[in-house]
Amino acid sequence: MTKTAPHPPHPHAITAKHLHKAYGAKTILDGIDLTVPTGTVFSLLGPNGAGKTTAVKILSTLITADAGDLHVGGHNLATDAQAVRAAIGVTGQFSAVDGLITGEENMLLMADLHHLPRSEGRRTAAELLERFDLTEAAKKPASTYSGGMKRRLDIAMTLVGSPRIIFLDEPTTGLDPRSRHTMWRIIRELVTTGVTVFLTTQYLEEADQLADRIAVLHDGRIAAEGSAEELKRLIPGGHVRLRFTDPDAYRAAASRLREAVRDDEALTLQLPSDGSQRELRAVLDRLDSAGVEADELTVHTPDLDDVFFALTADTTTDTATDTPRRSTQPTKETVR
């Protein structure tokens, strides 16, 4: 299945400099820069309508950018779109699955499109159907497949041509947890063979699980970029929360832990903390020395949700209003 590359792979599977795209007066991508090292998973995150699909469509040659210096697989998108197309696979919200024919026939059609010899096409189709747990359903029309099965078939079809760079636009949307985990495993396996994955997702956990680097798209710009861990460090807010039921104990603790943020009504104290065992022990020691015991101790470490909501706060008010979120809004943070 693996084709021998005629040249050593380019160190960067994808580079975009000053990528710009507008629809009429509306700027969707406002001169963004992206670099995706070969053999890594890169995730583009953003609220609905941020322009993730637009970026995927441009980088996969489906639509053209208004401006930008764009290279995919070492090929210039503006002058060598054909070579880019030969290097990539795309699956996304624009599925290639034909519902009128069976899963197997869809796969064989792809094999024909890639000019695979008949026997190799059959073997590749069978292997991929097996790998995506579609062997049993292979002879049924794809229209009878569940959403998850169609999505798996779509990705299997993409892999027929052994692309070195794969664009996955929300690959697990609509999948149940088991299928989602299967897909994660498949994506991880792909990367071990040197494939580069450009992933958009609405699931922050997915980016956290899979991506080597994550870029948060907001207002047409990259608001922040880094590994999941690096992005989490951008957002202060790790804390320990102590809750008391006895007002005397609460007051005694508050006078001992003077740096804590007090909530005199809820009888809670909040202290900045990285959640480490050492810091927790220090807090507990200080409570002990004051002779008080909290009724509840909870640790909050910032997760990717916090980062995402903090960075995209002003356009996600519908989701952010229920839960108080920090309003830190770096204009551009790159962590290396």
Ligand SMILES: Nc1ncnc2c1ncn2[C@@H]1O[C@H](COP(=O)(O)OP(=O)(O)OP(=O)(O)O)[C@@H](O)[C@H]1O
């Ligand atoms: N052909 C088009 N003509 C005009 N506007 C468009 C066109 N395609 C997309 N847009 C607009 O561009 C913006 C970005 O759309 P895009 O689909 O790239 O967002 P997205 O981040 O992928 O969102 P989602 O997660 O909802 O798919 C949206 O406001 C959308 O309405």
